[in-house]
Amino acid sequence: DAKTTQPTSMDCAEGRAANLPCNHSTISGNEYVYWYRQIHSQGPQYIIHGLKNNETNEMASLIITEDRKSSTLILPHATLRDTAVYYCIVRVAGSGGGADGLTFGKGTHLIIQP
Amino acid sequence: GAVVSQHPSRVICKSGTSVKIECRSLDFQATTMFWYRQFPKQSLMLMATSNEGSKATYEQGVEKDKFLINHASLTLSTLTVTSAHPEDSSFYICSARGGRMDYNEQFFGPGTRLTVL
Numbered sequence: 001d002a003k004t005t006q007p008t009s010m011d012c013a014e015g016r017a018a019n020l021p022c023n024h025s026t027i028s029g030n031e032y033v034y035w036y037r038q039i040h041s042q043g044p045q046y047i048i049h050g051l052k053n054n055e056t057n058e059m060a061s062l063i064i065t066e067d068r069k070s071s072t073l074i075l076p077h078a079t080l081r082d083t084a085v086y087y088c089i090v091r092v093a094g095s096g097g098g099a100d101g102l103t104f105g106k107g108t109h110l111i112i113q114p
Numbered sequence: 115g116a117v118v119s120q121h122p123s124r125v126i127c128k129s130g131t132s133v134k135i136e137c138r139s140l141d142f143q144a145t146t147m148f149w150y151r152q153f154p155k156q157s158l159m160l161m162a163t164s165n166e167g168s169k170a171t172y173e174q175g176v177e178k179d180k181f182l183i184n185h186a187s188l189t190l191s192t193l194t195v196t197s198a199h200p201e202d203s204s205f206y207i208c209s210a211r212g213g214r215m216d217y218n219e220q221f222f223g224p225g226t227r228l229t230v231l
Contacts, residue, residue: 038158041205041227042224042225043118043120043207043209043224043225044207044209045222046219046220046221046222049219100163101148101160101163101173101220102158102160102209103160104159106157
């Protein structure tokens with residue numbers, strides 16, 4: 001799996017958009033970008049994933065650069081409950097394939113300030 | 115999203131005893147389940163992968179005779195920590211994949227905090 005690099009921590013004001021960057025310069029053509037988050041003392045929560053097009057769901061938006069070497073997770077209106085460690089993971093995907101477990105890096109500790 | 119539960123959420127045991135942790139997929143059939151552990155202030159580390167009806171595949175450095183994994187049905191996997199010692203104290207988390215999921219999504223349980231005295 002390609003390696004990812006994320007800032008150790010970030011602060012964001014409540015109600016503002018939180019933009020979390022991730023570098024994955026060695027990503028392969030068949031690897032997707034996944035985002036998970038882990039609130040303190042809980043299991044990780046799936047947020048979103050994408051291949052090359054930008055993606056949006058009810059939780060967040062994922063912006064992937066054209067060269068796919070980096071991406072940004074956007075939480076449009078951050079709340080205090082969004083305080084968590086956010087993990088960017090690059091994985092091969094596809095139905096029936098990629099059944100290996102996830103490799104978690106250190107992630108970004110996002111702190112939402114009131 | 116799909117729901118995965120774990121039981122118990124917290125367990126304290128004496129050194130030398132065995133502890134069983136259950137992981138259940140509540141609304142889907144999990145063809146593959148994964149077990150992770152997380153030490154304080156560290157990230158999750160994959161311990162093993164289990165496919166229903168097959169023997170688990172363990173990551174390097176994880177003792178298969180100490181961490182017994184059973185995945186006897188499509189909705190239940192168990193992790194038994196045998197002869198637990200204080201260094202086994204950790205946060206154990208399972209995840210499940212299968213059913214309607216595409217693109218390698220994994221859904222995680224809430225975790226089990228094990229404290230070995």
